[in-house]
Amino acid sequence: MASPSQREHSQFQLLRERRFAPFFWTQFLGAGNDNVYKNALVIFVAFQAAALTTLSSNNLVNIAAAVFIAPFVLFSATAGQIADKFEKSRLIRFIKLFEISIMVIGAIGFYRQDLVLLFVALGLMGVHSTLFGPVKYAILPQHLRPDELIGGNGLVEMGTFVAILLGEIVGGLVIAIKPDGPIYAGATAIAVAAGGYAVSRGIPNTPAVAPSLKINWNPFTETWRNLHFAYGNRVVWLSMLGISWFWFYGATYLTQFANYTKDILGGDEHVATLLLAIFSVGIGAGSLLCERLSGHKVELGLVPFGSIGLSLFAIDLYFASRGLDAHGELSGAGAFITDPAHWRIVADLVLLGMFGGFYIVPLYALIQERSAPEYRSRIIAANNILNAIFMVASAGIALGLLEAGLSIPQLFLVTGVMNAAVALYIYLLVPEFLMRFLAWLLIHSVYRVDKEGLERIPDQGACVIVCNHVSYVDAVVIAGCVRRPIRFVMDHRIYAIPLLNFIFRTMRAIPIAPAKEDAAMKERAFDEAARVLKEGEILCIFPEGRITDTGDLYPFRPGLQRILEKAPVPVIPMALRGLWGSFFSRAYGGKAMRRLRGIFFRIALVVGESVAPDRATPEYLQQQVLALRGDWR
Numbered sequence: 001m002a003s004p005s006q007r008e009h010s011q012f013q014l015l016r017e018r019r020f021a022p023f024f025w026t027q028f029l030g031a032g033n034d035n036v037y038k039n040a041l042v043i044f045v046a047f048q049a050a051a052l053t054t055l056s057s058n059n060l061v062n063i064a065a066a067v068f069i070a071p072f073v074l075f076s077a078t079a080g081q082i083a084d085k086f087e088k089s090r091l092i093r094f095i096k097l098f099e100i101s102i103m104v105i106g107a108i109g110f111y112r113q114d115l116v117l118l119f120v121a122l123g124l125m126g127v128h129s130t131l132f133g134p135v136k137y138a139i140l141p142q143h144l145r146p147d148e149l150i151g152g153n154g155l156v157e158m159g160t161f162v163a164i165l166l167g168e169i170v171g172g173l174v175i176a177i178k179p180d181g182p183i184y185a186g187a188t189a190i191a192v193a194a195g196g197y198a199v200s201r202g203i204p205n206t207p208a209v210a211p212s213l214k215i216n217w218n219p220f221t222e223t224w225r226n227l228h229f230a231y232g233n234r235v236v237w238l239s240m241l242g243i244s245w246f247w248f249y250g251a252t253y254l255t256q257f258a259n260y261t262k263d264i265l266g267g268d269e270h271v272a273t274l275l276l277a278i279f280s281v282g283i284g285a286g287s288l289l290c291e292r293l294s295g296h297k298v299e300l301g302l303v304p305f306g307s308i309g310l311s312l313f314a315i316d317l318y319f320a321s322r323g324l325d326a327h328g329e330l331s332g333a334g335a336f337i338t339d340p341a342h343w344r345i346v347a348d349l350v351l352l353g354m355f356g357g358f359y360i361v362p363l364y365a366l367i368q369e370r371s372a373p374e375y376r377s378r379i380i381a382a383n384n385i386l387n388a389i390f391m392v393a394s395a396g397i398a399l400g401l402l403e404a405g406l407s408i409p410q411l412f413l414v415t416g417v418m419n420a421a422v423a424l425y426i427y428l429l430v431p432e433f434l435m436r437f438l439a440w441l442l443i444h445s446v447y448r449v450d451k452e453g454l455e456r457i458p459d460q461g462a463c464v465i466v467c468n469h470v471s472y473v474d475a476v477v478i479a480g481c482v483r484r485p486i487r488f489v490m491d492h493r494i495y496a497i498p499l500l501n502f503i504f505r506t507m508r509a510i511p512i513a514p515a516k517e518d519a520a521m522k523e524r525a526f527d528e529a530a531r532v533l534k535e536g537e538i539l540c541i542f543p544e545g546r547i548t549d550t551g552d553l554y555p556f557r558p559g560l561q562r563i564l565e566k567a568p569v570p571v572i573p574m575a576l577r578g579l580w581g582s583f584f585s586r587a588y589g590g591k592a593m594r595r596l597r598g599i600f601f602r603i604a605l606v607v608g609e610s611v612a613p614d615r616a617t618p619e620y621l622q623q624q625v626l627a628l629r630g631d632w633r
Helices: 004-008 011-016 021-051 057-085 088-112 115-138 146-175 181-200 219-231 234-265 269-294 302-321 333-338 340-370 373-403 408-429 431-446 474-481 500-506 515-534 559-566 618-629
Strands: 447-452 463-467 486-491 510-512 538-541 571-577 601-607
Touching: 011 021, 011 146, 021 057, 021 088, 021 115, 021 146, 021 181, 021 234, 021 269, 057 088, 057 115, 057 219, 057 234, 057 373, 088 115, 088 181, 115 340, 115 373, 146 181, 146 269, 146 340, 219 234, 219 373, 234 269, 234 302, 234 340, 234 373, 234 408, 269 333, 269 340, 302 340, 302 408, 302 431, 333 340, 340 373, 373 408, 408 431, 431 447, 431 474, 431 500, 447 474, 463 474, 463 559, 463 618, 474 486, 474 500, 474 571, 474 601, 486 515, 510 515, 515 538, 515 559, 538 559, 559 618, 571 618, 601 618
Parallel strands: 447 601, 463 538, 463 571, 486 510, 486 538
Antiparallel strands: 571 601
16 A cells, blocks of 8 residues: 555656656657657648649648558557567667657658658658557556556646647747758757657666467457457446547647638748647646646546536637638737737637646546556557547548538537537446546535545455545545545435435445335345445445434444455545535534535545454444544534
């Protein structure tokens, strides 16, 4: 079990540790180089390709997006097998050497202004990213503790998008240098690739998880097999669909920025780079904020929160873009940013990126946490396949809609509306996302929760939590604070309360009734509780059997002993402080939810030392919970 000092450290401390830092900077430079090259190529195509081809810049930009993404569809299955079979640090170094050779081809293409060579190098960069993707996400759980996953993923996503920002700025600036910008772009890409290889040499040994795996080189049968692995875990599968939708959404925006800048905003290459940078800063900020907002755990409640912002600010971006005049000479970044008409667009792009970070980081961490280690790289490869399919579809749909007469702002509007529909569909299929969102809102808006002793709850294995029962939302508060999923045993009348019933059903709470009301329900509850513990899950019981009417503890009932006889596991006492007198308690004449007093209460959740099952008598547990609660009811 991790110590308190381990759990409470800042995520930025990982950047000082060899188990994380060399890998972080390797992926940082790789993501940056992708975008040095891609942005230089996109701007080159958008602003200079008219002299080299008869294809329109809109068509070339969307074709470029498809060329880069196609290798993910073709080779991700093979890449996932390779990542599971071989030691990862050595594999990363081979991939970085491959990147250097690709950038040499790209540099020659820029020097000769040869679109064929430029697109070949772009496709090979797609192959490079395809090989690196499964390693990138599968290596983290091998070096980070479970409570570090959300912080590590936040840093990786932040680093990725800061690297995108810097890559876009550097690529956009060097390609705009007259007359030798293309040559400088190629040379810069080679230099960054060499730096990535140098840093990768510091990544510690990361053992293969399936060294005896026989690689199936048939991409079609292996792709189907990888998708089957992922489909076997419903939550992981639907999380992958959610991630893939994000990349559909993001690719639609990123691909159109150059032409949006030129045709709608009347900006030059520097303005296009600025918009990409603004969007990337937003994603980086949102990714870092996930650590603070999630409380060092994989917080699925942030995913619906993120999706709301992705739709809201996409729709607002459409309205902010209406009426802008792009005629005349193209303006630079200084003129763009000083025009008040553009400030709303800047705000929309920052917030789109930030809510995108809230959306994507928990989903990646969830896949890492809930995937079987021996298949993790292949499941991530399956995720990359889906991402690629969605991104290729994004390029195709965007191309079709633009050819059909939609403007780029209208394309953004359609994407935002589609996001709302897709999000609603996913949350109906996996109510856990919406339940966690409601729980997260409760403990970050209605209450302010101080947490103490959460490290005493084991990261793995079964245990029983016993807690005082102060309000109708005790289970929601506890579930929102504890990292692992919890199965609650609760009174059937509380379980049936409208709205809360949705949350409790989604949490798979176990309703229980007194024997005199429903003896069969009581027996089913005891049997289900014992089964939960035998399967290694956490069970939470409120031994008072009822919500307090006075703020004091009622005597603990002996039902827990029946469960422990069937499944003897450690018992962890817990106390809620400060909920008495809040909106959801019975502080007002025995009635709850009658007065708004108690909104924004500061409350606390305190966890005590584990108690052996043979010592877990009702009297002893009540003493422990009462001591943890103290005088603060």
